[in-house]
Amino acid sequence: xxDIKNISRRAFVFGSAAIAxxxxxxxxxxxxxxxxxxxxxxxxxxxSVTFNPWxxxxxxxxxxxxxxxxxxxxxxxxxxxxxxxxxxxxxxxxEVRFAGPSPAYFNTGFANENAPFLAADHSPAAEAARAYALxxxxxxxxxxxxxxxxxxxxxxxxxxxxxxxxxxxxxxxAKRSGVALADISTQSGHVILPNxxxxxxxxxAAEAARxxxxxxxxxxxxxKWRMVGKPMMRLDVRSKAMGExxxxxxxxxxxxxxxAVKLNPxxxxxxxxxxxxxxxxxxxxxxxxxxxxxxxxxxxxxxxAMKAVDAIQCxxxxxxxxxxxxxxxxxxxGSFKPQFLGKEWRKIGDVEAGLKQGTLVKAEYRAxxxxxxxxxxxxxxxxxxxxxxxxxxxxxxxQAVQSIAAAAVGLKPEQVTFHNQWxxxxxxxxxxFENVRVLAEIANQMRGTPIKLVFSREQDFLQDIPRQIAIxxxxxxxxxxxxVAADLQLASTAPLKGLLERMGAPSKDxxxxxxxxxxxxxxxxxxxxxxxxxxxxxxPSTTWRSVGASTAGFFTESxxxxxxxxxxxxxxxxxxxxxxxxxxxxxxxxxAEMSNWNGPLGNGxxxxxxxxxxxxxxxxxxxxVTMTDRGVRIDKVWVAVDVGKVVxxxxxxxxxxGGVVWGLGHAMNCQLTYxxxxxxxxxxxxxxxxxxxxxxxxxxxxxxxxxxxRGIGEPPVPPAAPALANAIFxxxxxxxxxxxxxxxxxxx
Amino acid sequence: xxxxxxxxxxxxxDVAPEMPLLWVLRDELGITSPKYGxxxxxxxxxxxxxxxKAVRSCQSSISEIAGKLVVTIEGLxxxxxxxxxxxxxxxxxxxxxxxxxxxIMQAISLLERASKPTDELIDQVMSGNLCRCGTYPRIRAxxxxxxxxxxxxx
Numbered sequence: 034x035x036d037i038k039n040i041s042r043r044a045f046v047f048g049s050a051a052i053a054x055x056x057x058x059x060x061x062x063x064x065x066x067x068x069x070x071x072x073x074x075x076x077x078x079x080x081s082v083t084f085n086p087w088x089x090x091x092x093x094x095x096x097x098x099x100x101x102x103x104x105x106x107x108x109x110x111x112x113x114x115x116x117x118x119x120x121x122x123x124x125x126x127x128e129v130r131f132a133g134p135s136p137a138y139f140n141t142g143f144a145n146e147n148a149p150f151l152a153a154d155h156s157p158a159a160e161a162a163r164a165y166a167l168x169x170x171x172x173x174x175x176x177x178x179x180x181x182x183x184x185x186x187x188x189x190x191x192x193x194x195x196x197x198x199x200x201x202x203x204x205x206x207a208k209r210s211g212v213a214l215a216d217i218s219t220q221s222g223h224v225i226l227p228n229x230x231x232x233x234x235x236x237x238a239a240e241a242a243r244x245x246x247x248x249x250x251x252x253x254x255x256x257k258w259r260m261v262g263k264p265m266m267r268l269d270v271r272s273k274a275m276g277e278x279x280x281x282x283x284x285x286x287x288x289x290x291x292x293a294v295k296l297n298p299x300x301x302x303x304x305x306x307x308x309x310x311x312x313x314x315x316x317x318x319x320x321x322x323x324x325x326x327x328x329x330x331x332x333x334x335x336x337x338a339m340k341a342v343d344a345i346q347c348x349x350x351x352x353x354x355x356x357x358x359x360x361x362x363x364x365x366x367g368s369f370k371p372q373f374l375g376k377e378w379r380k381i382g383d384v385e386a387g388l389k390q391g392t393l394v395k396a397e398y399r400a401x402x403x404x405x406x407x408x409x410x411x412x413x414x415x416x417x418x419x420x421x422x423x424x425x426x427x428x429x430x431x432q433a434v435q436s437i438a439a440a441a442v443g444l445k446p447e448q449v450t451f452h453n454q455w456x457x458x459x460x461x462x463x464x465x466f467e468n469v470r471v472l473a474e475i476a477n478q479m480r481g482t483p484i485k486l487v488f489s490r491e492q493d494f495l496q497d498i499p500r501q502i503a504i505x506x507x508x509x510x511x512x513x514x515x516x517v518a519a520d521l522q523l524a525s526t527a528p529l530k531g532l533l534e535r536m537g538a539p540s541k542d543x544x545x546x547x548x549x550x551x552x553x554x555x556x557x558x559x560x561x562x563x564x565x566x567x568x569x570x571x572x573p574s575t576t577w578r579s580v581g582a583s584t585a586g587f588f589t590e591s592x593x594x595x596x597x598x599x600x601x602x603x604x605x606x607x608x609x610x611x612x613x614x615x616x617x618x619x620x621x622x623x624x625a626e627m628s629n630w631n632g633p634l635g636n637g638x639x640x641x642x643x644x645x646x647x648x649x650x651x652x653x654x655x656x657x658v659t660m661t662d663r664g665v666r667i668d669k670v671w672v673a674v675d676v677g678k679v680v681x682x683x684x685x686x687x688x689x690x691g692g693v694v695w696g697l698g699h700a701m702n703c704q705l706t707y708x709x710x711x712x713x714x715x716x717x718x719x720x721x722x723x724x725x726x727x728x729x730x731x732x733x734x735x736x737x738x739x740x741x742x743r744g745i746g747e748p749p750v751p752p753a754a755p756a757l758a759n760a761i762f763x764x765x766x767x768x769x770x771x772x773x774x775x776x777x778x779x780x781x
Numbered sequence: 782x783x784x785x786x787x788x789x790x791x792x793x794x795d796v797a798p799e800m801p802l803l804w805v806l807r808d809e810l811g812i813t814s815p816k817y818g819x820x821x822x823x824x825x826x827x828x829x830x831x832x833x834k835a836v837r838s839c840q841s842s843i844s845e846i847a848g849k850l851v852v853t854i855e856g857l858x859x860x861x862x863x864x865x866x867x868x869x870x871x872x873x874x875x876x877x878x879x880x881x882x883x884x885i886m887q888a889i890s891l892l893e894r895a896s897k898p899t900d901e902l903i904d905q906v907m908s909g910n911l912c913r914c915g916t917y918p919r920i921r922a923x924x925x926x927x928x929x930x931x932x933x934x935x
Contacts, residue, residue: 105877105914266873273878274869276814276854280879283813291808316797334796335817336804408818408826408879408913457816457879458913490819683873687919691876694915717823717911726904728917 119195136174142182181744387560391512409457421448586751639764664779696753698723788856
């Protein structure tokens with residue numbers, strides 16, 4: 034747990050006072066490679082070699098390690114391809130294995146996000162702060178998938194890892210053959226000697242293990258790339274289409290029994306008492322277990338277990354948060370007070386004076402709790418023996434799985450062996466631990482028997498720690514056709530602080546995710562202020578695809594639209610004119626061109642635009658709608674982004690389309706509400722998001738002007754909701770200031 | 782014992798007659814391509830073919846299936862060359878992939894009814910199959926491509 038505490042102290046420094054001067058972090062790649070050891074060395078078989086934590090070659094196969102979990106975003110493919118590019122390996126010539134927990138896999142990508150500077154700020158002070166954050170991340174050893182950080186983390190270090198492997202294999206071949214290194218090349222999994230002899234890498238493993246790795250190997254010039262940057266076939270597409278890929282839920286072991294649970298829907302509270310009289314005699318039931326916060330049924334089939342656990346009557350301890358939804362909004366409304374101040378994140382000019390100029394505009398916005406609900410429900414397989422626990426589960430935080438599972442049953446973290454699994458979606462769900470904790474508890478009570486736990490969809494909804502709930506109270510002023518001031522204030526639950534607390538690393542710093550989409554506004558405004566308040570005593574909340582920006586992005590970009598309208602300006606032209614970062618302005622100009630923004634629209638139609646930078650990726654979206662007699666129809670969405678470098682244009686398009694569908698669908702159709710301490714929506718019919726019939730055509734263009742390589746999993750989400758709301762305003766004159774929009778308007 | 786034919790093989794299972802086909806396939810027979818998503822016919826991840834029709838296996842009790850022919854994606858004829866699977870791969874439809882076997886089984890059924898479906902028909906027939914990753918634009922494109930492939934084969 035100490036390791037995880039260090040994460041909060043050091044890694045998430047954004048918001049604390051830990052930045053001063055900073056230290057230069059020499060060669061990023063070299064440091065990343067050697068910095069925190071190589072966990073592969075300990076498990077290496079005979080005549081095998083590992084050059085770094087990402088490459089392992091045995092006499093019969095080449096294994097590339099994916100340190101980031103694949104939750105559908107394609108990184109189980111992108112990571113090994115970055116290595117294979119440099120190693121001259123082709124798809125099919127290597128296996129991919131997910132990394133176990135190790136500080137060697139610390140996430141360098143969080144350094145960009147966790148320094149208190151805007152993403153577009155590349156000043157020496159900003160870069161020094163990022164270097165300091167990087168060194169703090171190395172010391173913490175935090176291995177985590179999230180924050181759209183996989184490509185920023187791995188783009189350079191995995192190519193270096195591949196180059197080191199390639200050059201060391203060449204050196205081994207030079208030693209064996211006596212041929213000069215300069216005359217040796219590599220191709221398609223082989224070292225090629227000048228006489229045409231081809232030596233498979235696997236045959237060089239033993240010899241390569243006996244020489245020093247070539248640590249100063251340089252990755253190739255991008256002009257030489259065979260795969261990266263070009264349209265690629267994701268390595269997992271075929272097995273997924275054929276139904277062959279095994280997800281965590283598909284894992285099996287001999288002698289395995291199935292578990293289902295009923296847990297206290299008053300989140301975080303214990304079980305008081307239960308009556309399992311009826312369940313005991315139901316078909317397939319082997320055992321009924323009492324857990325700290327609920328009950329479990331062990332049966333010969335998941336369905337028997339789910340049916341039986343349904344029949345158990347439980348008495349629950351009540352929630353510590355308000356039992357009814359109205360109470361949550363009431364607390365939130367009362368949180369705009371100094372004692373709940375998170376932080377004043379940014380202040381430009383004299384906001385109070387600016388607000389007195391010209392016309393004052395005020396608006397209140399709301400965003401509800403929403404669920405993650407990936408289609409693969411939370412699950413896991415575990416077995417506990419006298420020596421420890423082995424656990425198979427799809428998760429974004431391997432080290433935290435170890436420590437949470439260990440703590441649940443009184444083991445040491447190193448006694449827990451964790452095998453990461455392909456996940457059927459996450460969206461932030463697989464950063465939380467409820468399935469891990471109860472699975473450990475169940476397996477510990479069933480020592481020696483492998484236990485497969487599957488949450489029913491209803492339990493998954495009831496235990497899903499939702500996206501933050503938030504209210505914004507924004508004020509601004511316009512004068513003589515210009516925006517003079519914007520004072521952005523929001524009160525919200527704190528998603529990242531909540532997650533850290535449940536990881537065992539509570540933080541007293543203000544939640545940096547409440548600044549996302551609020552403070553990083555890139556319009557030249559004479560007077561500007563961004564302030565967050567943190568509501569206390571509400572439902573726990575956690576990271577949900579795009580986190581803070583999913584709510585603040587909606588508030589900010591809707592309000593900017595209101596100010597632009599009040600100033601009598603064109604929504605997109607005004608944004609372009611006000612945009613202070615040239616590369617970001619280019620993103621806005623691109624979406625204007627793509628959407629033919631100036632082109633004519635018929636009656637009952639409208640276009641809306643929004644622009645949000647999240648996780649360092651500037652993203653502009655235009656939504657076009659038509660009012661029909663059955664409601665609003667979303668016709669088309671145009672997206673322009675700048676990611677610095679596109680690694681795979683096909684998967685990038687998939688991520689953008691998926692992000693837009695995610696952002697629109699939840700803004701239109703979803704909320705979780707509490708009644709008697711439990712969420713009322715317990716299956717997809719009450720939390721639909723988007724189905725295919727509501728899905729618009731989505732056209733994208735990715736630019737490569739940003740000086741850094743950026744992620745794409747989350748950034749397309751935040752602009753979707755405000756662009757839609759702004760389009761509805763353009764078509765109808767009706768301003769929707771609260772999600773879900775279907776409370777106020779029908780959709781086709 | 783209840784007898785059913787799965788992917789051309791006769792199987793016998795000893796389970797409660799009301800057990801849904803989904804859980805017989807997954808937990809009794811080890812056929813894992815039909816996925817559990819919602820249990821109440823809201824997501825379509827469990828879609829299989831029963832006597833040639835796309836059906837939600839979470840809603841079909843095993844007693845109703847007795848004697849019928851069940852086909853999962855593992856048992857499709859000419860699977861490696863199947864035009865719908867080919868189109869799904871070429872268009873790289875899957876992201877997390879969890880819903881995709883259900884999507885494909887539904888799409889095959891759609892293309893058996895309509896050889897050249899419009900977007901409207903695709904939206905109508907496929908709207909019971911939820912995809913949380915948002916692969917819908919590619920699902921539409923793959924169905925159109927599969928329809929074209931099937932036409933070309935004729």
